[in-house]
Amino acid sequence: MRITVTVDGTTYTDDVEPRTLLVHYLREQVGKVGTVVGCDTSNCGACTVHLDGHSVKSCSVLAVQADGCEVTTIEGLARDGQLHPVQQAFHDNHALQCGFCTPGMIMQSIDLLADNPSPDEQAVREGLEGNLCRCTGYQNIVRAVRDAADHMRPGAGPEAERVAGDAGSRAASSVGGGGE
Amino acid sequence: MTATMEPEVGKGRLRKEDARLIAGRTRWTDNITLPGMVHLAVLRSTAAHAKIVNIDTSAAKEMPGVIAVYTGDDLDPEGAIGMPCAWPITPDMKSPRRPVLAQGKVNFAGEGVAVVVARSAGEAEDALAEIDVDYEDLPVVLGLENALAEDAPLVHEELGTNRNALWKFDSGEAGSGGDVEQAINEAEVVLKRRFRQQRLVPAFMEPRSCVVDPTAPQLTMWSATQIPHILKTMSALTLGIPEHKIRVIAPDVGGGFGGKIAVLPEEIMSLLVAQKLGRPVKWTESRSETMAAAHHGRDQIQDLTIAAKRDGTVTGLKVELMADMGAYLGLVGPGVPILGAFMFNAIYKIPAYHFACTNVFTNTTLTDAYRGAGRPEATFGIERMMDELAAELGMDPMELREKNWIKHDEFPYTTVSTLTYDSGNYEAATEKAMQLFDYEGLRREQAERRERNDPVQLGIGISTFTEMCGLAPSRVLGSLDYGAGGWEHAAIRMLPTGKVEVITGSSAHGQGHETAWSQIVSDQLGVPFEDIEVLHGDTQSSHKGLDTYGSRSLAVGGIAVVKAAEKVIEKAKKIAAHMMECSEDDLEFSGGKFTVKGTDKSTGIGDVAFAAFMAHDLPDGVEPSLDSEAVYDPENFSFPHGTHLCAAEVDTETGRVRLRKYVCVDDVGKVVNPIIVEGQMHGGLAQGIAQALFEEAVFDESGTLTSGTFADYLLPSAADLPSFTTDRTETPSTTNPLGVKGVGEAGTIASTPAVVNAVVDAVRHFGVNDIEMPLSPMRVWKAVHSGEKAAGGPGAEAGGGLGSIDATHGGAQ
């Protein structure tokens, strides 16, 4: 089937098999290998991307279901060489070790902050319950998300990640993106 | 660069590694795509023990996109290839051949039976369903005691036994202590306990993957491995490929925790298939394959006897273990429980000690190293026993420990298991931990809750641990019949522009070597942190090494870096003296500069590097290079220690455990980067706590792994763990120039018994003196209400996960 998907601001038209998972489409056809696969059961969350502004596990969405949609991956967050505040906070707080879960963690953290701009510790922990990390014990991830919240002004930052469509909708990656 | 710059070692540098990892600019093995590359998919046995009567691959070969299908007999018609085990722990150890793909017989569910090669991963997977394997079931051997029973069926008939090896240490025989039987006979108090170390899955986040390119000048293999150097040598030995014709690259590797210390049948298979087809191949496993086929960890039954005086003085310890090897021997599998032999005596002065471990074959996934490897098991055993002894004697458990531990002024101290602990200060770490924890306050609250019969009871668990790490002095490994040394290699390249490349044989997969090694070299050579690049994980650039495990990177690999830097300075000194027309003896080196003593005349190391590069004017007989390398063999292990305190609330109505507070004060010697050390502690704690509360690999009666997905094997998420209070004391190691010890495994080793001790302490007044791990709510509730300590297991099903989905009747939508 032929699909047209906007990934990190660029529009691609491709033929895919219906069974192709969004994550495999991103990795193998679009070349977005920053998004990874960690499990078969949608538990680990490593493949988390934003689909039309909401976090989803891209292993549990078919590529054909993303036809006409906009996808933001970890590779589309930085603007003009400037890291997204959540990326920066992960670095600043040593919130990663091997880094395999990190793309999914960052994408989910951004979504979480879009819903709750100043979460307490428990809210961060619950907001990340769909993402597994085996290295950090989560403590520095929680710290990073709260640190990012402190550095982000809701609504500030560059253009929303969605390059087309209803501008009024919530676009997770745009929240506070790019810093001041 | 000035001499006044503050030292890099000890600074909380943010990691160099992060830039690419937070941006998705990663190089996982599965990211690699090569021209003409084809994909492998492995058909895995559904039976745990069966004869293979027939394998029909004809239909699979006709499937779209399929290039080839191979069985074990196709790849190895002579049956000559066996996966390596590098640790024959005894001369008479039984060692079955582990084929690349099963030949004639399968010995665990998940063992490879055939491999499909296809143009796409999907097509390869499609063809698996078309392979027809005819199995004839054999009796399945499960459980240590069953396997050792008189009339037990055998995993490997040809071995004549399920016993792999019996390894013993006895302090009476070794002359390092008394006779334990005598100590037990004469003891005022004798306590016996049986503990079970459940089976665990290392659960690194990146599934294993391997790409082989046979078209490169050297046969090149990328692999998600902890051990590229060992893998290279072992691949050469296993397949007879000349070693200089193989290059192994461990690119970005997504965690290991011991689980990627292995030479995989799939790696060997990839080498064979790539050579057969003459084109690049990729194998990337699914998580379900990882769970069933990658090695597991732990799985022991521990029978412990402790002898003591009424005043709490421990007089003897007898340890009898059974350890489940699974169906075959992994690379270092048989030695893992043996590492525990040196650690059961822990921080205590125990005058008589006996250790015996029986390794056993069963029809299960093999076991091998998992974070801590042997030492968590030992620490759990002794720390649980200390709490049990304290309860028996009516003593405060910390007081009992203090009475028996080695005092800070008794170091260096040679233990009953013959190790010499170079340094430590258990008093200092404990004092700090007790303060941070508010031990007295929590004990008061515990008493109040008991008094008012509160449905939520509080318990306090202690673990005062040490471990041996920095593996390892080669001569010690030799005495343990280990199949390699324990040294590490480093090299430093001084570039003409003054920048520095550091090469290390330690292969990082999340630890932060690039950052920490840069800090070390910056101090040694006086070059800026930013001007240093650390290269690792590619046998072409890092040609020599023994890789990363056993908390060895810093204490061995880091010291090799120091030694290489010292050689650079020695070489530079000759040239600097020549440049400044003085004697070498008149030079001192500091902050990156050679200065003529008593003058302000100096030259920077970068200038010397440039002079060496130009080579226009060098002293006679001096080679035009500052590049240096060193191989460091440690003279001793290092011995981090610490005091971990856990307060756990137990809801006696439901059995649910909530960790209320976790404090640990660790002493890992000198610290290169406190941020990285803290991160290692956090992650280690999470894994140790997860063993206590959540995780277990479970097989059903037919030998099928029922906890075979992340929906069934319970890894904690952020929502399941508390924040930890971590702190440090710093007692430098005296056996290496940096004074460092190692931190990678400490948290995992220490935390499991702290949690279990806390839970047992919370409900001891109900008559509970043990609960089997993991401490599921049902187990805790049943222990409280009926005294049953292992409800639901072993053989319990994790349940409730994906396995609960009945796909055929599954509702739509």
Added chain:
Amino acid sequence: MIPAPFDYVAPSTVDDAVRALAEAGEDAKIIAGGQSLLPVLRMRLAAPTSLIDLNRIPELRGVRDDGDALVIGSMTTHYDVQRDPLIAEHAALLAKATDTVADPQVRHRGTFGGSIAHADPAGDLLAPALALDTEMVVAGPDGRRTVPAADFFEDFFTTALRPDEILVEVRVPKHTGWHAHYEKFNRVAQAWSMVAVAATVRTDGGTIAEARVGLTNMSSVPVRARAVEEALVGRPATAESIRAAAEHAAEGTNPTVDGNADVEYRQHLARVLTGRAIQAAMAG
């Protein structure tokens, strides 16, 4: 892991979907949010020949007020259920249970109707749907029919939906002003419910006027704890009467056994959690 090949259609109306389902034959499957289905397909535990995707049917999304009931489109996502003001006002129990479903990513994609039709007895929306006396509106080749929740869930993963039918709406009688709580017990946040209790009560002065209690994973289908409800009605809303009523929670249940819980423990949990659910509802 990659699903086995299948055909795929994404109709834009319910009628088209019903037709597509009929045409695709018995090995077709409907995909709603896909959050349970896709892992099953990846693991190749199922291999349907075609998928009928409901995601492009706008009429199946959203919540509307229909007098004494709310009507929830089957493709309304968990995320939307959690935030819907009508549900918050008239069916708070559903919102609270939905808060506990899976994780945020799954709630963005997973749907209310999908969970109901999947009929996993450990799923968190079945017991609330039963307790609230909801009705399932299903569409088939012969038009629409309505099935009460009590008749809808037949067995593990089995419902009254015929192979040629699609769940299109769920009618939820309004429970305006009722106290509600969903008490979930699992081993880790990602795990399914071992046992959970959906409780909603209406008080009149200090007295419990009406009570509805549903149990998750205490049988092959969600169970209504009628004895508890009866014991509560007309009693003062005190800790003591709640505790006494909760003692009846396990009556008539037939829970499954797994490594996490045997029958005795599950029934015990049902009693403890029922008491806690009602207490929390009253407090909330």
